[in-house]
Amino acid sequence: MECVTAPTPGLRDQKKAATRDALGVAAVTLAKSRGLDAVTADAIAAEAGVSTRTFHNYFANKEEAVLHHIEVSALEWFDMLRTRPAGEPIWASLRHVAVSIVSDPDRDLTEAFAAAQLIESTPSVVAKKLEVHHSLVRVLGEAIAERTGTDIDRDLYPNLLQSAVGNAVTAALNIWTNDSEGALSPKQLVEDAFDQLQAGLPDPREQNTN
Structure with missing residues (x-):
């Protein structure tokens, strides 16, 4: 309180x-x-x-300073999720947060991805990133558990959901950064990612035959 x-x-x-x-x-x-x-x-x-x-x-060191933006971004997800209406379905809440973040005109997604690539290519930072990542995943997972009436330490659901959503957004933004023609916006890709997740990731071959 x-x-x-x-x-x-x-x-x-x-x-x-x-x-x-x-x-x-x-x-x-x-x-x-x-x-x-x-x-x-x-x-x-x-x-x-x-x-x-x-x-x-x-x-304490330069590695912590470089990782600071990851902490800020993750905590922003947490703060935005906590402010969503209590009765809103968790999928709708997470979709709103993700789309809001990637659609923010004041956010430089290209710069953020460049920083992420820098971290992944630097062994000393990757080691510290794992420590930070563990604690931040816990924070987001607890927020999801709170909204869904589940237990982060006993139930798979909040753990699976935060992992699935986080990786889906990352996958969508990876495609966006590699799209030299700029055919799709980050918002479109993230929306599509959520659509596929909520549909249970149906096999595209089965969809194409319908």
Whole structure:
């Protein structure tokens, strides 16, 4: 209940969040241009316009800074899901959240995918990503369990659903980034992904014969 009734963050907290975000963006930007091995905490701090000491107040190392955007994105899913109407079917809620995110005109999906590719290609970051991923998957799974009256530790449903939806959105965006002709939008692909999931992933060959 405390989370629900908590006041809006004050100016100091907002500044802290902005500094953390700026450091995360700076880390990704430098890693993309130089390679993560060549990036230092000093360079990240300078890029963000703060001191190295400030950097270490927020992150233990550069890998944590690079992973920051993943945490922000995952927690955004959680926050948006928690604000959906209580009586709304879980599939409708998750579809709304996913479509809203990929349709956001202020969100640079190309940049986000480039950052994801950077992480996947850097062994030291991948190792830390697994730790972060585990905790964030748990958070989203608990939100789904809460809305569906299931138990994240005992029931398959919330675990399967968060995994299926997460991978479906990733698959849709992978197709979008590889579509040189730009025939389909991220929104169209994500909508199609949800349609297929909710239909039980029917065999396309069977559909074509009807």
